[in-house]
Amino acid sequence: MQTPEIQPGLWRDAQGRLVPVEMIKPIDQERDQLVRHLVDRAHELHQELAEFKGVAFGDIDAFVDLSAEQYDVQLGGKKGNVTLQTFDGRYKLIRARADTIVFDERLQAARALIDECLADWTEGARPEVTLLINDAFRTDTRGEIRTASVLALRRLAIEDERWKRAMTAIGEACQVASTKSYLRIYERVGDSDQYAPISLDIAKINPPEVH
Structure with a gap:
């Protein structure tokens, strides 16, 4: 549903009321103009960054394919990290892709097996191992299982057969929910x-000094 047009000479306030312009203080009008100007520019920059990202990833993928052709091979898929560097080594960029891992219902089976082990190990289990296991299954602030902590359990050298089955269940419960792509650009320091990153994150960019 489109917002109806406002008649000339009226402004809509934050509560949706129509206010005659002559009743709005000049400083409030100036503030409104400033914010709208910066937001418009932000929208433009957002679109430029989106276009740059699309072109950059497309160019990198094309170059990787071109490089592979020099050896008469075809690369399967577009996954994996790639580092490209200028001839003089002054600049380099890294194309990185990371999978977001989630667990399916088999994680519950793994937890049940681990709980069986803990119940039997109460007498002789090292406290730090028990703490590590319990901590791995704590949820984060969003109520989600912390993937890295659970996967780290597979590095524990425990020979109990139930533990081994639990670790197998954890591995099989892993599912790739999504894949994110990142582009990092660096410039050599002197x-x-x-190398120092050339940040495209507005929060990490310092404005130029005024002399």
Whole structure:
């Protein structure tokens, strides 16, 4: 449903009421103009960044395919991290793709097996192992299982057969929910071997100094 047009000389306030312009203080009008100007520019920059990201990933994928052709091979899929660097080493960019992992219902079976182990290990289990296991299944602030903590349990060298079945269940419960792509761009710091990121995050960009 479209918002009906406002007659000239009237402004709509935050409560939806129509207010004659002459009743609005000049400072409030100036504030409104400033915010709208910056928001319009932000929308433009957002669109430019979206277009840049699309072009950048497309160009990188095309270059990776071109490079593979030099060796008469075809690469399967578009996953994996890629680092590209200028000839002089001054600039480099990293195309990274990360999967978001979730667990299906088999995680509950794994937890049941682990609870059986803990019940039997009460006498001889090391306290730090019990704490690590219980902590792994705590949810985060959003009520979601912390994937990395659960997967870290598979690194524990425990020979109990139930534990091994639980670790198998955890591995099989992993499902890829989504894949996110990232582009990181770096510039060499002077003549050192260190690189500083060229940030595209507005929160991490410092405005130019005024002299």
